[in-house]
Amino acid sequence: MNGLSRIQAIFGKELLQLKRDKMTFGMVIMIPLIQLLLFGFAINTNVRHIPVGLVDHSQTGLSRILVQTISATQVVEFSEHYINVEDAEAAIARAEIRAVLVIPQDVSQRLARHQTAGFGSPPASDEETSRPVAQWIVDGSDTMIAGAIKSLRNMPLAELLNKPVNRSTPTFEVALLYNPEQRTAVNVVPGLIGIILTMTMIMFTSAAIVRERERGNLEMLITTPVRSIELMLGKIIPYIFIGAIQVSIILGLGHLVFNVPMNGSLGQLAGATLLFIIASLVLGLVISTIAKNQLQATQMTIFVLLPSILLSGFMFPYDGMPDIAQYIAEILPATHFMRLVRGVILRDVAIIDMRHDLIWLTLFSVVGLAVASFRFKKNLD
Amino acid sequence: MSEYAIKASSLSRNFGEIKAIQELDLEVEKGRIYGFLGPNGCGKTTAIRLLTGLLKPSSGEIEVLGFTLPKDAEKLRLRIGYMTQKFSLYDDLTVKENLQFIAKIYGLSGQTKKRRVDELIDLYGLEEKYSQLAGSMSGGQRQRLGLAAATLHKPELLFLDEPTSAVDPENRRDFWEKLFDLCDQGATILVSTHYMDEAERCHKLAILETGIKRADGSPEILMREMGASVVEVAASDLRQLKQDLLHLPQVITAAQLGARLRVLVKDSVADPLGFLRQQKNIQPDDILTQVRPSLEDVFVTCTGEGRL
Ligand SMILES: Nc1ncnc2c1ncn2[C@@H]1O[C@H](COP(=O)(O)OP(=O)(O)OP(=O)(O)O)[C@@H](O)[C@H]1O
Ligand SMILES: [Mg+2]
Numbered sequence: 001m002n003g004l005s006r007i008q009a010i011f012g013k014e015l016l017q018l019k020r021d022k023m024t025f026g027m028v029i030m031i032p033l034i035q036l037l038l039f040g041f042a043i044n045t046n047v048r049h050i051p052v053g054l055v056d057h058s059q060t061g062l063s064r065i066l067v068q069t070i071s072a073t074q075v076v077e078f079s080e081h082y083i084n085v086e087d088a089e090a091a092i093a094r095a096e097i098r099a100v101l102v103i104p105q106d107v108s109q110r111l112a113r114h115q116t117a118g119f120g121s122p123p124a125s126d127e128e129t130s131r132p133v134a135q136w137i138v139d140g141s142d143t144m145i146a147g148a149i150k151s152l153r154n155m156p157l158a159e160l161l162n163k164p165v166n167r168s169t170p171t172f173e174v175a176l177l178y179n180p181e182q183r184t185a186v187n188v189v190p191g192l193i194g195i196i197l198t199m200t201m202i203m204f205t206s207a208a209i210v211r212e213r214e215r216g217n218l219e220m221l222i223t224t225p226v227r228s229i230e231l232m233l234g235k236i237i238p239y240i241f242i243g244a245i246q247v248s249i250i251l252g253l254g255h256l257v258f259n260v261p262m263n264g265s266l267g268q269l270a271g272a273t274l275l276f277i278i279a280s281l282v283l284g285l286v287i288s289t290i291a292k293n294q295l296q297a298t299q300m301t302i303f304v305l306l307p308s309i310l311l312s313g314f315m316f317p318y319d320g321m322p323d324i325a326q327y328i329a330e331i332l333p334a335t336h337f338m339r340l341v342r343g344v345i346l347r348d349v350a351i352i353d354m355r356h357d358l359i360w361l362t363l364f365s366v367v368g369l370a371v372a373s374f375r376f377k378k379n380l381d
Numbered sequence: 382m383s384e385y386a387i388k389a390s391s392l393s394r395n396f397g398e399i400k401a402i403q404e405l406d407l408e409v410e411k412g413r414i415y416g417f418l419g420p421n422g423c424g425k426t427t428a429i430r431l432l433t434g435l436l437k438p439s440s441g442e443i444e445v446l447g448f449t450l451p452k453d454a455e456k457l458r459l460r461i462g463y464m465t466q467k468f469s470l471y472d473d474l475t476v477k478e479n480l481q482f483i484a485k486i487y488g489l490s491g492q493t494k495k496r497r498v499d500e501l502i503d504l505y506g507l508e509e510k511y512s513q514l515a516g517s518m519s520g521g522q523r524q525r526l527g528l529a530a531a532t533l534h535k536p537e538l539l540f541l542d543e544p545t546s547a548v549d550p551e552n553r554r555d556f557w558e559k560l561f562d563l564c565d566q567g568a569t570i571l572v573s574t575h576y577m578d579e580a581e582r583c584h585k586l587a588i589l590e591t592g593i594k595r596a597d598g599s600p601e602i603l604m605r606e607m608g609a610s611v612v613e614v615a616a617s618d619l620r621q622l623k624q625d626l627l628h629l630p631q632v633i634t635a636a637q638l639g640a641r642l643r644v645l646v647k648d649s650v651a652d653p654l655g656f657l658r659q660q661k662n663i664q665p666d667d668i669l670t671q672v673r674p675s676l677e678d679v680f681v682t683c684t685g686e687g688r689l
Contacts (some may be wrong), residue, residue, distance in 0.1 A: 002488045005450065005488060006485065006486055006488070008485065009482055009485030009486050010486075012482070012485070012570060013471070013474065013478075013482050015474075015475070016474055016478055017471065017473050020473045020514075022471070215472070215583070216467045216468070216469045217469050217470070217471060218469075218470035219435065219463075219465050219467075219469050220463070220465055220470065220530075221469075223433055223435065223437065223458065223461070223462075223463040224458060224483070224486045224487065225455075225459055225486065225487065226460040226486050226489070292678055376455070377455070377456070379434065379435050379436065379437065380430060380435045380436055381436060381437055
């Protein structure tokens with residue numbers, strides 16, 4: 001009974017301190033708000049409007065139509081013209097443009113014999129006729145951009161010559177079950193809940209014990225009858241509410257601004273989120289019992305945050321990662337939450353069907369809490 | 382039940398190379414005020430932390446209120462109060478919130494809690510500061526809040542680490558009145574200080590230097606059995622006289638106090654006045670008076686260079 005009232009005392013004290021700390025309080029609201037808008041708009045795997053240059057050796061009407069057709073795809077945007085290839089390559093090196101289209105002098109002949117433009121003549125098999133129409137020189141260091149330009153390789157050119165488009169039958173038919181319009185935000189916004197919670201939850205609690213130590217409060221606290229586990233629980237409970245507020249902001253705004261659907265039930269989502277919030281808070285507490293000062297606590301938070309962003313499946317598909325990265329990802333609570341939250345929001349699964357992830361989050365929290373309470377010694381040694 | 386609240390024997394604590402406490406023997410009787418007197422860094426805080434179970438001793442035994450430390454430290458928690466040297470309540474909580482927090486931690490609730498907090502606020506004159514943030518209070522007010530918090534659960538043993546270091550003399554007197562009140566109600570108090578006048582108010586005290594106990598006992602006995610006599614000399618050229626006297630092996634120290642020189646002469650000299658009279662620098666019309674030793678004299682004779 002006394003234990004409960006001591007937890008309550010710590011809890012109430014944390015709330016009061018949080019209320020007075022305007023900066024932290026502001027961050028609770030501003031972090032999800034700003035990050036959501038930033039990431040929601042910025043993270044876009046459909047690459048568009050890549051700045052490119054043009055070296056046109058032919059200077060014919062046909063070459064100009066070719067450029068217009070390419071521009072119409074919106075993948076690239078011709079921003080500069082260069083006299084020769086050397087100048088263009090220098091511009092790529094200076095990062096003014098990411099690629100350059102080199103149109104050869106004989107573009108008309110090449111086009112005339114090109115298979116997709118084909119003037120009725122059967123596709124040629126000899127050297128000369130199979131030559132491409134023009135050449136792209138690309139800054140290959142960014143694979144995403146290079147990939148987008150490579151996708152132009154087989155661009156049909158029939159329209160260019162006012163010929164009827166001859167549609168070929170694709171080898172595969174692809175049916176998109178979820179996110180049929182292929183909008184990146186639909187996948188990013190739910191994932192962002194995981195990232196923002198990882199960041200704020202771990203940050204808040206990782207400073208929790210360290211701050212008491214730095215300000216000298218700990219010396220008083222440990223001479224009172226309060227037990228480690230009571231102190232730990234009292235410190236994380238207020239932040240569960242904070243986490244809930246943040247999730248509401250992200251989901252509400254995600255729905256309003258990015259039109260993210262809410263296919264699953266809110267109850268299922270609340271369950272998964274609660275587990276994840278607790279796991280993150282507990283991780284923060286463990287950090288707090290290891291770090292000697294607030295700077296160290298921040299460093300350790302970032303140490304956890306980066307893999308959570310990169311390996312959890314938020315940025316890159318989990319299944320595409322090498323084995324070793326997958327093992328590391330499995331340890332992180334964010335990975336499991338990422339699966340759960342996308343499952344509930346986008347595919348309306350019942351979380352009980354994703355037992356594996358639920359069990360991991362629960363286990364992580366229980367073990368973490370035990371480690372934190374065990375590591376937190378009630379003395380100054 | 383033993384008559385001692387605290388018993389420690391050959392207590393030592395090292396921090397790496399630093400020997401913060403060395404072979405400390407200590408006996409604190411119940412219901413008394415016991416003082417730790419010593420300069421900065423002599424180990425007062427370390428000793429208190431050892432006796433409250435916050436630090437583990439490198440060697441030696443500690444028994445506090447019948448419990449063996451550090452083993453039974455948790456069992457002591459409800460029975461001792463500790464006021465840290467550095468203010469350790471929450472700067473960003475008000476006086477009332479701080480006290481209510483401590484009250485809840487000690488298991489008080491509802492009316493009992495409210496009554497006790499009001500009682501303390503009244504007792505320590507904190508009414509006007511009721512809803513002021515602790516961080517914005519003056520040093521003296523904070524000290525009173527600290528004492529209020531440390532005594533909230535009516536502990537039978539109270540540790541106070543330099544409680545009056547930021548307090549003016551008048552408030553210090555009031556503060557000590559409160560300590561004697563607590564003592565009258567049966568509490569045992571261990572207080573550390575580097576003020577002589579405070580040390581003199583203690584029933585008993587220990588003089589610490591570099592982690593070693595140099596002397597202990599009641600102030601009266603310490604002064605009586607100091608092992609030196611005190612003579613005040615009123616002369617013209619005190620600075621020169623001081624230099625000359627310090628060369629004598631029988632003289633422990635000489636310190637200038639305004640127009641007089643306070644000279645400590647070893648007890649091996651049977652007649653200190655006669656002895657000083659014979660010195661060549663003392664003029665026949667200089668006035669020599671033997672005076673009652675003060676605690677500061679005790680301190681000087683048992684610490685530093687002049688140690689007997
Ligand atoms: N945690 C620690 N780590 C290393 N050395 C320490 C530690 N705590 C104390 N010391 C050393 O032990 C010695 C005694 O320190 P302590 O704080 O007990 O002195 P004090 O008498 O309380 O001094 P003050 O009057 O300044 O408060 C000092 O030399 C100090 O540097
Ligand atoms: Mg100290």
